[in-house]
Amino acid sequence: MSSYAGRGVHGQVVRQLGARIVGGDFAEGEILDVRALGAELDVSLTVMRESLKVLAGKGLIDARQKRGTFVRPRAAWNLLDSDVIRWRVETGDGERLMRDLADVRSLVEPGAAHRAAQRRTEADLVALGAALAAMADAHGDTAAEAEADASFHRALLAATGNELLARLDLLLEPGLRERDRLVHARGGADDPVPSHRAVLDAIRDQDAPRAELAMLDLLAKAAEDLGHVSATRADAG
Known part of the structure; x- marks a missing residue:
């Protein structure tokens, strides 16, 4: 909604x-x-x-x-609703939400990257490349960075060639956007382009094990960035 x-x-x-x-x-x-x-x-x-x-x-x-x-x-409650997600963050339940999101992503996205490397089409590579380019161009623009990140992960799920996996964007995207807003609004987050490029390169090369490992590395970096946000908030409190 x-x-x-x-x-x-x-x-x-x-x-x-x-x-x-x-x-x-x-x-x-x-x-x-x-x-x-x-x-x-x-x-x-x-x-x-x-x-x-x-x-x-x-x-x-x-x-x-x-x-x-x-x-x-x-x-x-519709816990996947974008407003409900935002209200959870605003009212102090954001840490649990982000922990749950990270858990779901760790279960879904490495496998999706593996499958995408096996099944991707040229159109999928174009979509992933366009999202990566938008990510590079959006540096410093929080809203544009969140949109580019969402586009990349949406294209990744679509590249699996599995319609059910592709629709998991409905589950992941609202939380992912809120996570990006938190991380990028803090400032000082690492450049997200290299970790996403590593995933795209492996998918382009049709190297499924490397794509899966690259996604695991990307998720580890995402967890580290979010950890910095939590630490900053704790220090401020």
């Missing part, structure tokens, strides 16, 4: 309530007083209802006759 950040008054209400739910201000099963929240946020009941529909679509709340609007269990 697309982000509602910055979309006028509706976006502001969605963000404020979503962050409060994700951050634990409202307990699981708690009934929300819609009118009182509307008064607190100084918005109309219509705006509240429309905003709550968005949050319901993200799995955070539900409404039942005779019960009202209530907070759903965490197990029902």
Whole structure:
């Protein structure tokens, strides 16, 4: 689901309530007083209802006759939603999120790189090369760096020739974008181009074992960059 950040008054209400739910201000099963929240946020009941529909679509709340609007269990939340991911980071749950993302990537991407080296087409190489070039051109532009990184990993999954693997971008990309935002916003992160180029070179050479090892090296570097962010935050705290 697309982000509602910055979309006028509706976006502001969605963000404020979503962050409060994700951050634990409202307990699981708690009934929300819609009118009182509307008064607190100084918005109309219509705006509240429309905003709550968005949050319901993200799995955070539900409404039942005779019960009202209530907070759903965490197990029902769409943890892959880009807004939910952002709210987790903003409310202090980012470390767990990034640890889980790194774990998933370690299971998926080395194998995907191995398979991509075996099955890649010329079109796949063009897509990977374009993403790498965009990554080099984006140096210092956090948003452009995140977009280029997402494009590279999306192209990598597509290069496996497996439609199911290709759609794992829906699982990985929202978290990957947030990770990139955190790392690149800190400044001083290592140049990501060489590690990604090593993966592309191995895929181009159809050297599956080397592609897998290159991806493992890339993930190790990603973990190191994120570790620097965590250390910086700890020092600041």
